[in-house]
Amino acid sequence: MSKRKGRRKGFTPRSEDFSAWYNEVVQQAELADYSPVRGSMVIRPWGYGIWENMQRALDDMFKATGHQNAYFPLLIPMSFIEREKEHVAGFKPELAVVTHAGGKKLEEPYVVRPTSETIIYAMYAKWVQSYRDLPILLNQWCNVMRWELRTRLFLRTAEFLWQEGHTAHASADEAEAEARTILAVYRTFMEDWIAMPPVTGLKSESERFAGAVRSYACEALMQDGKALQAGTSHMLGQNFARQFGLTFQSEEGREEYAWNTSWGVSTRLVGGMVMTHGDDGGVVVPPRLAPTQVMVVPIARNDDQQAMLVEKAAAIVAELEQRGVRAAMDDRMHLSPGARFFDWERKGLPVRVEIGPRDVDREEVVVVPRVAAEGGPRKEALPEGQAVAEMADRLEELQTRLCETARARREADTHRGEVSSIDELGELLDSGVGFVYSGWSGDPSVEARVKDATRATIRVIPGEEFRSATPPTRCVGGGRAQMEVVWARAY
């Protein structure tokens, strides 16, 4: 059997080639496919359904924290992007520019938004007169384009979907609080919905968003030991306000620049989900994100039974739906049961319910979670009523278990303690450690040296709840540490 042929019914094991595994799994689980345009992808219904569930959950959280949705245009005048010096330097290399429209060359080119700070703060400037008009707390769900040279499905594509929040405040303190509130929202969302517990904190200077004063981030650790920046929240200070004339009259009657924040998460989260939970059998979708949580698979021996079993399965689906479980039936009876089982396993569907003649006789069903509990049964025959009644709890149990497993793996792949040289840091990373905590003097040249020597960067200066009980005293580059940082190789 050739290697290729051997792969037809299975994936390259993660241990052999994680990146090949990822590419195969994403395509074969029908999450996404390559489009005819280089670097851009088609998100297929199963993948888009996951994104929709992420959107819904996040959107609710944004609304609960006082935000509203709005929509700003795709095209931004080139001059807007160029207004903030650091911002343009950061984004210029990856801009897609529209130079012609309506059969004529445009007087001023438009850029396809790589992010919308400039257009949004230009609009805010129009809308804000006094402190009474603040804060403005808006979010938009949209696509953006960054002309990437090196692309990967979900993780880095030329066009991607995201949400970008943009706020304006009357004081620095309020803006700072907003940036931190959103960071907490992201963290909670990642833990509770994606079951992907990140480490959160502040970005170092070199990793700061172009145009921000401070960037906060959620960094998640993937199964291959690489970090994924999963969400960012920026305190923009008055940088954009100055460039776009976003001023307001304060309570004391003075004209002041507003304070801004911006924050976003993208379809990259779908890639993070895959790399956090996936196994050699395919994708694993946490129940809360699964477009369909339970698939009922009827198994028949002949045509008479087939009608009866399909009817029975449909009844179970209806009962599950009544209890708020997203259930469906796979009645593709031209496929063998095994083929249907594998199909949903590959896609990561959380729980399968099998029902055949034997089960009907016993008034039972067979319940099969995508990931079995440690030491638990892979398949379990349960009285039908019990299976239906317990399903929601079982899904929640799986949800929780996935998060615990991911957290335990993150901790197992984390090294804490004194790291006294760059060589030692490199050895730790080479030995399979993902996150390495160490002391840092705060000197950017140390960061540059580490990157040169080990390809690792400071992912985050961890927030209080992530810091080591005993803070490191020495900087990896030598000398005294001013703070603790988390190093990793990153996506």
Added chain:
RNA sequence: CGGGGCGUGGCGCAGCCCGGUAGCGCGCCUGCUUUGGGAGCAGGAGGUCGCCGGUUCGAAUCCGGCCGCCCCGACCA
């Protein structure tokens, strides 16, 4: 942007060195038999061999050019 690889039915590939009527597996369609972990048999549909040019009686195959995509390294949600 540098390095490598690949373009042949929907997908994965062989054929190319050595030019001579385009093939295999999977998938798809029809029928029958099947169905508790990737069903079997029989019949069938489907391809201007990435594009342009050249050599030749004849090009998937040789030569030149172009395009596209994927993978690996420097920048990035």
